[in-house]
């Protein structure tokens with residue numbers, strides 16, 4: 532986790548102790564239903580931009596086109612996050628954006644540093660070409676975030692709290708607004724530096740993870756046309772008779788089979804394959820052994836999701852494992868794509884909502900098939916990726932097909 536520190540600072544992912552407790556309490560409301568609801572329009576809009584690109588790539592004949600989807604989905608999730616966090620439209624799915632490029636560079640550089648022992652000491656890393664690029668990209672990201680936070684803080688000071696709230700009545704608040712206004716019961720608020728660290732953390736923690744989840748979902752649906760057809764039918768019934776092909780907040784609970792497909796994909800291909808923890812006390816295991824205090828444990832989410840005692844035929848993609856009947860009695864910790872306990876993923880409802888919107892609209896508009904010439908080879912980096920991208924065949928469907 533340490534290599535992320537110069538980029539993310541003391542955001543939720545990397546902070547601990549009292550600071551983490553206080554921030555987690557302040558930030559939790561920002562991920563609740565009412566606020567998430569206001570982001571649905573953004574998810575629909577970002578998905579439409581990606582689909583327009585896919586249709587353009589397919590050309591006027593509408594023939595199936597082979598596309599690498601992992602990078603495209605990363606851009607989609609970055610586009611959505613930038614709008615939800617900063618209300619900023621970079622149009623990064625259509626044109627290059629310096630800020631988005633810096634985030635993509637930072638993600639790549641962190642992984643490269645992990646694989647390069649000589650780059651572990653910070654002083655040596657700073658002297659290397661990669662280290663210099665890392666410093667440059669951090670400066671770009673920090674400059675962007677600090678400028679937004681300062682502008683908002685000034686506006687809040689100029690208008691005063693009440694007038695600022697009145698001006699925003701009926702409008703969507705973004706994460707920066709919420710963090711500026713956040714106050715706990717003791718009156719504690721977040722400093723500009725805290726807000727920037729949290730915003731940078733959300734950009735990092737929310738983009739590649741969701742993109743990986745979606746890319747593997749599309750792959751699994753491509754390999755199992757019967758499940759894809761059932762999702763499509765579910766979505767078409769939902770959208771029947773509507774003028775605008777948008778997924779609304781209320782629709783999210785009306786996509787039970789699509790949700791089962793997403794969960795089964797998160798089981799089979801969890802975007803975060805492991806988390807590590809340092810024991811802060813001796814931990815007794817069930818077989819009578821003890822993990823001593825201070826030891827760092829790597830907990831495998833991938834391994835947990837492939838435990839044959841919990842998941843018979845664990846390599847098989849079977850969404851029906853998540854039907855209400857089949858889920859009955861299964862221990863909750865058998866399925867932990869978002870980790871578990873107090874340090875679980877704060878963005879899980881946000882991620883599930885975004886994945887449902889993108890998945891539903893994609894099966895409604897495209898048939899997805901595997902690209903048999905380029906089968907994906909799993910590669911674990913910070914998230915579950917592939918050796919050479921994830922290639923799929925996408926065939927545009929006529930509207931309302």
Ligand code: HEM
Nearest residue numbers: 543544736737740741744802803806869870874876878882
């Ligand atoms: C499919 C998508 C996602 C997956 C699979 C996922 C998974 C995880 C996991 C496994 C952790 C625990 C990490 C650890 O302890 O080392 C985590 C933490 C976290 N996630 Fe997510 N995540 C996803 C999407 C998001 C989104 C969309 C956001 C924000 C917009 C987000 C924000 C965070 C934050 C801030 C933490 C740290 C929480 C804390 O320590 O209090 N994640 N996520």
